[in-house]
Amino acid sequence: MSAARPRRVFGLLGLALGLVVGMSACSTKRVTIDTDPDAPITVFAASSLTGAFGVIGTAYTAAYPDAKVEFSVGASSELVAQINQGAPADVFASADGESMGRLEPGTNGAPENFATNRLQIIVAPGNPKGIIGLADLARADVVFVSAAPQVPIGRYTQQVLAAAGVIAAPKSLEANVKGIVNKVVLGEADAGIVYVTDVLAAGSKALGVDIPGPVNVVATYPIAVPAASKHPDAAARFVAFVRSPAGQAILARFGFGRP
Template sequence: MKKLVLLALVLPLVAACGSDDDGSSTTLTVYAAASLTASFEEIAAEFEAEHDGVEVRLSFGGSSDLVTQIQGGAPADVFASADTANMDKLVDDDLTGADPQGFATNTLEIVVPPGNPAGITSFQDLAKPGLNLVVCAPAVPCGAASQQVAENAGVTLSPVSEEQSVTDVLAKVTSGEADAGLVYVTDVQAAGDDVEGVEFPESDSVVNTYPIAPVEDSGEADLAEEFVQFVLGDTGQGVLADFGFGSTSP
C-alpha cells in the first residue's frame, strides 16, 4: 500500500519531467548562445511555420555553459555556438552529428551611454586617462576579441572592470557607471535606445564566427540537419542580417 501511495506521488513528477510528446507534434531542442536570443526566436518561429507539427524548443546560455550541459547529456538536437573554441570542445568529444558550419559573423563595436558623455569617437579614445572603460574578461570570447583588436590597433587598454559577459558590460554602460564598453555590433543593436554605438575601422581585424552543428545522438537527426540548413538558408540569413550579424559568405 505504502509503495502504491509513493508511486502515485512520484509518477506525475516523472511524467512532468519527461517529454510531453503526444505523437501529434515533434520537438526539436536547440541550444544557442545567449547573443542569438532574439534572432533565433524569430528563426524558430519561421521554421515552425514551414514545418507542421514541429515545435522548436530554444535554450539560451553562455556557450561554454551549454557545452558543459551537452557534455553532461542534455537532450540537445542542435547547438549554435558564439565562437569556434566552444564548438571545438564538442567536436573533440565526438558529440557533433556533422561538421560545424559557420552561419554568422560578428565584430566589435564601442558602446557608450546615450549622448556619449565622454565624447568617444575612435578606438584610440578608449585609452584616455580617467575613462571608465568596461570590457569582457579575456577568458570569455568577447574579451579575447577585445584584447586582439587592441593589440592589432596598438592601443593599451586599462579597463576599470573585466566583466563575465556582454550583458554585464552593457549593464554597466546603460546604468551610466561606465563611459564606454566593448561589445559586439549585434549587442549594441539589441540594446536599442539605452546605448549608442561607435563604429571603428580596427574592428574588422577580428571577426568572430558563429558555428552551428547538429548534436550526435539526436533523436531527430534529420530534422536537426534541416534546421541547420534553414539557418544557413535565405530565411535564416535574412533574419540574422536584420539583427546586425555579418554573413560568412564573402
C-alpha cells in the same frame, strides 16, 4: 483517525520507494533516437543570437506548424560546458569555432558557418564621454568593462586592443556579452566592446562607435547538431532553415553578415 494511520504510513513509504525506483529507472533508460522531423528540439545559441534566433524560431514554426523549438541562450563557452555535462542540445550555434571544437563527442557532420559579426564600442546614448576610438578606452575617466578571457567576446576584445596597441584596464570581466551591454545601458560603465548586433539590439539605450576595419575582429558563427542529440533529423532541418535565404534574411536584419 488511528485506523487510517497505518495506511497513510504505507502511502508515504510507497511514495519514497517510488521516488528511489523512479530515479534509478531514469538513469538506466536507454538512449532512443527519434527520427521524426517534427520532434521537439532544443537549440543552444550564443547570447548574441538571442534576438535573431527568437524571430527565426517563429518563422520556422510558421513554415513547419507541427515543429516545436525551444531556445537556451548563454555564453558559447558556458553552453559547451552544459552540453558536455549532458544538457539535451539538439542544435548548437556558437559565437566561435573554438567553443564548437570543445564539444564532446563532436557533431553530426562538420560544423557549418552561418553568420559573421563585427565588433563595436558600445557607449551610452549621446556618447557623454566623447569616446571616438579604442584609445579612449584607456582614459582614466572612462569606466571600461570587458568579458572574461574564457568567453569569446573577452578574447576578441583582447585581440582588438592588442592590434590597436591600446592598454586598457577593464573594471570588470563579465560572464557574457549581455553583461557588458547591461552595465553600459544601466549607466554603470561608460564603454565596452561588444558585437555590432548587440548595439543594434539595445536600440535607443546605447550607441555604437566603429572600430576601424584593420584592427576589428570578424567573428564567425558555426552551427552543428551535437552527436548526442536525440532528435537529429528535426535538428538538421532547423540548421538547414537557419542557412536558407529566409534564415539569412532574418540574421541580416539583426546586423549579422554572411559567412
